[in-house]
Amino acid sequence: MLNLKLAFRNLFRNGRRTLLTCLLIGFSLSALIIVDGIILGMSKLLVESATHLMSGEAQVHRRGYLDSFDVDLYIADPGALQATLERNPAVAGYSMRVMSGGMVSSPYNVAAAMILGLDAGQEKSVSRISESLVDGEYLSGMDTELIIGSDLADLLEVKLGDRIVLTLSQVDGGGISQELFRLSGISRFGIRELDSTTAFINLDRARGMMGMDTAVHEIAIRYAEGEDSANRNHPLLAELSNSEYEALGWKDFNASIGTMLETIDLVTIVVGMILFLLASFGVINTMFMSIYERIYEFGVIKAIGTRPTDLIKLVLCESFLIAVGSVICGTLLGGAVSYYFSVSGVILGEFEVSGIAFHNNIYSVLEPAQFIEFPIYVILLTVIASLYPAAFAAKIVPSEALQKSL
C-alpha cells in the first residue's frame, strides 16, 4: 500500500512526462481498438457477403461439381439429404438449386451467364435475393419470371417486362434448350459475379429446361446459430457427406474469402504487436529517465535499508499506475471513436476484394474483447516493459549514487 502511495506521488512530480507517457500508451491502445473495430466490421461484411447474400453457410454438391460446374454432376435423389436437413435442429433453412452456364439474349445484346433455378420459398430462409431487388418483383413461381443482376441488365439494355431468351445446357446428353422469359426483377448484391453474370429463374422451370425431374445441383444451408458457420467440421457436414456427395462449410467452398480473413487477422496481430513493441520502448525510456533523475533519492532509500525488491515493487507500481491511467483514457477515446464509426460508418474509399464491392461506409464492430482483453494486455505489457528499469533501480549502489550531484 505504501508502495502504491509513493508511486502515485512520484508520478505527479513530473506531470508532463507522465502525461506524455500516458498519451503514448493511451493512443496505441486507442489505435488498436479503432483499427480492430474497422477490421472486424470489414470481416463481418465479407462473411455476410460470402454467406448470407447467396451461398449460404454450407453447401452440398455431388463430389467434383465445384471443380467443373459440370451440369451432369447432379444430386439425383435429394430426398434423403432433405430428410436429414429437416430433422437437424442446427439447420435454420435450406434451399435446393439447379445451375447451368448459358447464354442470356435480349433484343440488343447477348451475354454468357450462370443461370440458377431457385425455389422462391426455400430461398428466403437462406439467401437475400428478395431483399436485393432494386426493381420489379421477387419470384412467385410463374413460368416466365426472370431476375437478372443490375450490371447484366445494363449490358443487355433491358428493363422490366422485356423479352429475354435463355439458352442453357441439358443434362445427360449435351443438348441445349432455349426458352423465352420476361424480365420480372433486377437485383443488386454488390458482388461482381452476382450482379454481372447471374440470372435467376424458378426451380421447376429450370428443371424442365434442363431435363431434370427431382434432381438438384446444390443444396445451400443456413445454420440456426451463426457460430456454427465458422466450423469447418460441423457434425452436420459429416452426416450429409458420403462417397457420392460432399457437404462443405463456406470457408471451404469459398476458400479465397476464408484465406483472406485469416490473412487479415494475422496482419492485424503482427501490426498490433509491433505497435506495442514500439510503445514499450517509450515506456522503458520514460521509466529510465525518471529513475536517472532520482538516483540520489534511490541511493538514500537504499542507504536507510530499503530492500532491492521493494524498489522493484515501487517502480512496477509506478508503471502499473501509468498503465491504468493510460488504459482508461485510451479505452475511452478508442471506444468513443469506434462507437462513432459503428453508428455512422467510416469511408475507406472504393474498393473490391473477392468480387465484393465496398463503396459504402464500413461500420465498426465493438466487441467486449476490445475493452477487456486489449487493456489487460496493455497493462501487462507496460509492467513487463518496466521490469528492466526496475531491475536497474534495484541495483543502484548507495555509495556511488550519493556521490552524484544533481
Add this chain to the structure above:
Amino acid sequence: MNVQGPALAWQSVLLVRLAFRNILRHRRRTLLTMLSMTGGYILCAAAISLQYGSYGNAIEFFVKDRTGHIQIHEGNYLQRPRIHKAIAEPDDLARRLINDADVIALTTRVFAPSLAYSEHKNAPANVIGVDVDGEAATTTIIAKVHEGEFLTGQADADGYFSALIGMGLADLLKIGGGDELILISVGADGSIANDIFIVRGLVGTRRSADRLNVYLPLGAAQAFLSMGDRVHEFSLIIRNLGDSVAVADRLGGLLPESLSVDPWERVELTFYKTMQADREAMFVTLGIVVFIVCIGVLNTVLMSVLERTREFGVLKAIGTRPGRIAWMVLTENAILSGLSCLLGLFLALPIVGFMTIVGFELAEPMDVGGVLMSHVRGEFSLRIFAVPFALVVTTAVLVSIPPGIRAARILPIQALAST
C-alpha cells in the same frame, strides 16, 4: 558584424559536434529512442515495400497477360461491349499508331460470348480472336500454352482453323489437342454464327481468369462473327508503363473522336480504385504508427531539454543567441532520427530483400478488383527506403520544435537559480 563563409561553416561544424556530444551523454536513453524510431522505420519500409511490390507485380502480370498498357475501343465498348461497336479500317489505325514514338507494339482483338460444344457436352465460352503475331509480341500467351502449340493463322488441309482453349473449358467439354470444337454465337449482322475449329493447345490453369476462353486466329474469328476486317480492341505496349495516362490522353487527342483511348488504369478501373484505397489506408496506418513513435520522441526531447535547463541558462548568459539553442535541439534530433533511420535501413535491407526475392505465397489466390493475386511480394527500390526516411526524420524534427523553442526561451537568471 558580417559572418564570413569559413566562420559560418565552422559554426555549423561546432553545432553538429555539440549536438553529437549531447546525444552521447545519455546513451541508454538515446539507444531506446533510436530503437523506437528504427522500429517505426522498418515497419514503414516493409509495409510500403509489400504494398508497391504486390500491386506492382499484379499490374505487370495483367498488363502482360491481357490488357496491355493502353487500349483503344470504339465508343463505350469498354463499359458496354456489343458486337457491332467495332473499329473500322483497323489497318490504317495500326499504321498510324505504330509510327507513334511512344508505341512499341500493338495487337488487335475481337470478342464474342458464345456456346462451345464438343461431341457430348456444351459450355459457355468467351471467344477471343487474336492477331497471331501481334498477340505473341504483346502478351505472354505463348508461355501460357502448356499442352499443344500456339495458334497459326492458316487453315489446315481440311479447311479448319485452329483454336486454343482454356483449361476449364477443356475439362467441361472433355476435349484436348486435335479434337473438334464447335462454336455457336451471334454475328455482327445478327445472324447465327457457327463453325468447327480444331483444338491446337490448352492455355492457363483451371483457376486462371482465362479458363473459359477460346482463342481463335483473328481472321477466322472475324469471318465466324461476320465482322469483315473490323476489330473490337487495340492493345498497345508503350515505351514507359508509367506514362500510360499521359500517352493515352495524347493519343486520344490525335485519333478520331469516336474512338476511346484508355490506359490500364481505366481498363482495370475497379482494381485501380482498390489499389488507391488500399494505399491510402496503409498511409493512414503508418501515420498512426509514426505519430505514436513521435510521442515517445517528444517525451525524450522534452526530458533532455528540461534536464539541461541550467546548461542552456549558462549558454545564454555567455551570449548564445536563442535561435542557435533552438537550432541545436533540432540538430540533435535530426542527427538522432537520421542515425535511427540508417540503422533501420541496415536492418530493413535484408527484410525487404527477402520479401522481394522470396515473398509470400497465398494459400488461395485473392481476387482484388477482378485481378487474381496469388503471391505477395515486396519491391526493392529507392522509394521504399527514402519515403520512410523522410517521414520519420521530418516528423521527429517537427516534434522537437516546441521543446527547442522552450529551450531558446529559457531566462538565464531563472535557469541558473533552479537546481
